[in-house]
Amino acid sequence: MAETPLLSVRNLKVEFPTRRATLTAIDGISFDLKKGEVLGVVGESGAGKSITGSAIIGLLEPPGRISGGEILLGGERIDNLSQTAMRKVRGKRIGMIFQDPLTSLNPLFTIGEQITETIMTHLPVSEAEARKRAVSLLEEVGIPAAAERLDAYPHQFSGGMRQRVVIALALCAEPELVIADEPTTALDVSVQAQIIGLLKRICKDHGASVMLITHDMGVIAETCDRVAVMYSGRIAEIGPVRDVVKNPHHPYTVGLMGAIPTLVGELDRLTQIPGSMPRLDAIPKGCPFNPRCAHVFDRCRAERPDPIDVGTSRVACWLVEEGRNDRASKVEQA
Amino acid sequence: MLAFSIRRLFQALLVMIVVALIAFTLFRFVGDPVNQMVGVETTPEQREALRERLGLNDAVIVQFARFILNAAQFDFGTSYQFKQPVAEMIGKRLPATLELSVVSAIFAVLVGIPMGVYTGLNRDSFLSKVFLSASLVGISLPTFFIGILLIFIFSVNLQWLPSFGRGEVVQIGWWSTGLLTWSGIKALVLPAITLGLFQMTLIMRLVRSEMLEVIRTDYIKFARARGLPNRTVNYRHALKNTLVPVITITGLQLGTIIAFAIITETVFQWPGMGLLFLQSVQNVDIPIMAAYLMLIAFLFVLINFVVDLLYFYVDPRLRTERAIK
Numbered sequence: 001m002a003e004t005p006l007l008s009v010r011n012l013k014v015e016f017p018t019r020r021a022t023l024t025a026i027d028g029i030s031f032d033l034k035k036g037e038v039l040g041v042v043g044e045s046g047a048g049k050s051i052t053g054s055a056i057i058g059l060l061e062p063p064g065r066i067s068g069g070e071i072l073l074g075g076e077r078i079d080n081l082s083q084t085a086m087r088k089v090r091g092k093r094i095g096m097i098f099q100d101p102l103t104s105l106n107p108l109f110t111i112g113e114q115i116t117e118t119i120m121t122h123l124p125v126s127e128a129e130a131r132k133r134a135v136s137l138l139e140e141v142g143i144p145a146a147a148e149r150l151d152a153y154p155h156q157f158s159g160g161m162r163q164r165v166v167i168a169l170a171l172c173a174e175p176e177l178v179i180a181d182e183p184t185t186a187l188d189v190s191v192q193a194q195i196i197g198l199l200k201r202i203c204k205d206h207g208a209s210v211m212l213i214t215h216d217m218g219v220i221a222e223t224c225d226r227v228a229v230m231y232s233g234r235i236a237e238i239g240p241v242r243d244v245v246k247n248p249h250h251p252y253t254v255g256l257m258g259a260i261p262t263l264v265g266e267l268d269r270l271t272q273i274p275g276s277m278p279r280l281d282a283i284p285k286g287c288p289f290n291p292r293c294a295h296v297f298d299r300c301r302a303e304r305p306d307p308i309d310v311g312t313s314r315v316a317c318w319l320v321e322e323g324r325n326d327r328a329s330k331v332e333q334a
Numbered sequence: 335m336l337a338f339s340i341r342r343l344f345q346a347l348l349v350m351i352v353v354a355l356i357a358f359t360l361f362r363f364v365g366d367p368v369n370q371m372v373g374v375e376t377t378p379e380q381r382e383a384l385r386e387r388l389g390l391n392d393a394v395i396v397q398f399a400r401f402i403l404n405a406a407q408f409d410f411g412t413s414y415q416f417k418q419p420v421a422e423m424i425g426k427r428l429p430a431t432l433e434l435s436v437v438s439a440i441f442a443v444l445v446g447i448p449m450g451v452y453t454g455l456n457r458d459s460f461l462s463k464v465f466l467s468a469s470l471v472g473i474s475l476p477t478f479f480i481g482i483l484l485i486f487i488f489s490v491n492l493q494w495l496p497s498f499g500r501g502e503v504v505q506i507g508w509w510s511t512g513l514l515t516w517s518g519i520k521a522l523v524l525p526a527i528t529l530g531l532f533q534m535t536l537i538m539r540l541v542r543s544e545m546l547e548v549i550r551t552d553y554i555k556f557a558r559a560r561g562l563p564n565r566t567v568n569y570r571h572a573l574k575n576t577l578v579p580v581i582t583i584t585g586l587q588l589g590t591i592i593a594f595a596i597i598t599e600t601v602f603q604w605p606g607m608g609l610l611f612l613q614s615v616q617n618v619d620i621p622i623m624a625a626y627l628m629l630i631a632f633l634f635v636l637i638n639f640v641v642d643l644l645y646f647y648v649d650p651r652l653r654t655e656r657a658i659k
Contacts, residue, residue, distance in 0.1 A: 059555065091559065104553055106554075106571050107649070110650075
């Protein structure tokens with residue numbers, strides 16, 4: 001443990017105070033992200049993936065707020081920075097890519113204007129220099145005739161091309177970390193793979209770490225070094241992609257892997273996890289997954305499991321902790 | 335863009351011809367113009383001679399064509415009451431009304447937009463609530479009351495500003511302006527505020543609700559995620575996206591301001607067209623009313639045309655012809 005991780009999230013809690021009650025969207029999650037690493041974050045809608053991303057970049061929508069824990073970037077805390085100081089982190093040290101490229105770009109400004117203004121906000125360069133950088137960035141993300149397209153407006157690009165522009169924008173000040181929040185969900189299936197490939201390659205070239213938020217296990221398996229599985233604002237399991245995919249420990253992860261459609265084998269029905277994720281105002285006591293878990297026992301309903309090391313992974317599950325896991329995997333295979 | 339302009343120009347022409355028809359019908363149906371012009375002791379022969387001279391015995395369509403031809407040359411006949419050419423009378427009073435209207439529109443925009451942006455961004459601040467409550471007053475109080483209130487405070491009590499008239503004016507060609515003298519500017523303040531207050535509150539509320547909408551969009555979130563300074567995000571990225579509806583409303587309101595400056599002009603004894611129009615209504619002075627109708631219609635058409643062109647300037651998505659494939 002000689003190297004300080006690039007990003008370190010320690011026991012992070014995010015709350016949304018509402019008139020009725022305070023909802024806890026993120027309940028004590030911890031993870032590290034090493035330099036150059038690609039971390040995938042998966043989970044169902046509402047598991048808290050995007051909120052985690054917004055909390056890290058300091059753009060939680062009010063009334064949401066960080067109510068506990070800390071976020072360290074390169075060893076320094078960034079969760080308690082002032083608005084102005086945090087603004088200089090955004091774009092410069094952490095780049096962000098949003099889900100829908102069709103709405104991420106301001107329709108009234110040319111893409112050249114949007115890229116150069118971002119470059120000039122963060123780097124001490126002249127406008128001509130910024131334009132030059134913009135052109136080379138656009139070429140890098142694979143936009144043909146980049147110099148001419150600089151003066152085009154977003155509506156003159158296709159969805160895939162716009163997401164390329166968004167990637168160029170997120171990377172234009174050479175950030176150390178890129179948070180990509182479902183970068184391909186809104187795109188055609190045919191361009192999804194291209195964009196993911198591009199994102200991975202370009203971040204590697206620029207030496208940026210990536211936090212890839214998605215609900216597509218396929219994308220995670222192909223792209224990421226490590227993966228965190230989130231459920232109800234907590235991390236159920238986190239570890240190297242190979243281990244989590246091949247040898248999942250948490251029943252929820254087991255269920256997720258079972259829900260990936262395959263072309264091999266004679267399975268004619270997809271496996272499902274019964275039930276749905278609890279609402280934020282009705283998270284059950286103990287392990288939040290317990291109402292849907294096939295292997296639930298008394299302790300799951302009473303106490304909340306904390307993540308423990310299992311091999312290369314960390315898993316929050318009483319089954320694993322009490323060594324009952326064999327039964328679980330056996331049942332799953334049967 | 336050119337095709338669009340030409341199309342709009344044709345539409346504008348059509349609108350003007352329809353308005354001309356209405357103005358023309360005024361002459362035909364609101365009493366006999368000859369009755370308005372001659373005394374009681376005029377003989378039927380004299381009346382008939384006058385009819386012939388005025389062309390009132392020609393076919394209706396010929397009369398209408400003549401009316402349009404004359405109107406196109408700014409000839410609206412002679413006022414019944416003042417026995418002066420109508421065009422000349424309006425020309426004398428037009429500058430006063432236009433100056434008042436434009437200044438009050440500028441006041442409404444320059445004050446309304448920043449207030450709208452502020453209240454949109456700081457929804458819960460104390461000042462926002464003050465602005466919003468004050469705007470409610472601005473919207474609900476009738477113009478004449480605001481005018482009288484302002485006169486009472488600033489002219490009667492404080493004696494800072496004059497309560498009526500235009501002050502000294504300077505003649506530039508046929509245009510008389512009050513903007514070049516100190517007393518002219520002072521005289522303009524109260525009526526301009528009175529006339530513009532309603533539009534100001536309207537613009538403020540419009541900008542506010544548009545801002546609330548726009549700051550929730552993805553591109554604003556993305557702009558913040560790129561680390562752009564707040565000022566850039568709010569005033570460059572967000573405000574520009576609120577402008578299309580604001581331009582529409584401001585344009586329409588400018589037309590309304592000009593057309594309905596009447597009340598403000600009456601309260602402040604402003605020597606503009608509104609006052610002239612009121613007098614012409616009292617005296618059934620149809621040529622003036624017809625000319626006024628045509629002029630206002632023309633201004634509306636002109637403003638709408640400019641507004642349409644501004645859309646193109648603001649929103650690149652409308653410039654489809656220039657799309658790169």
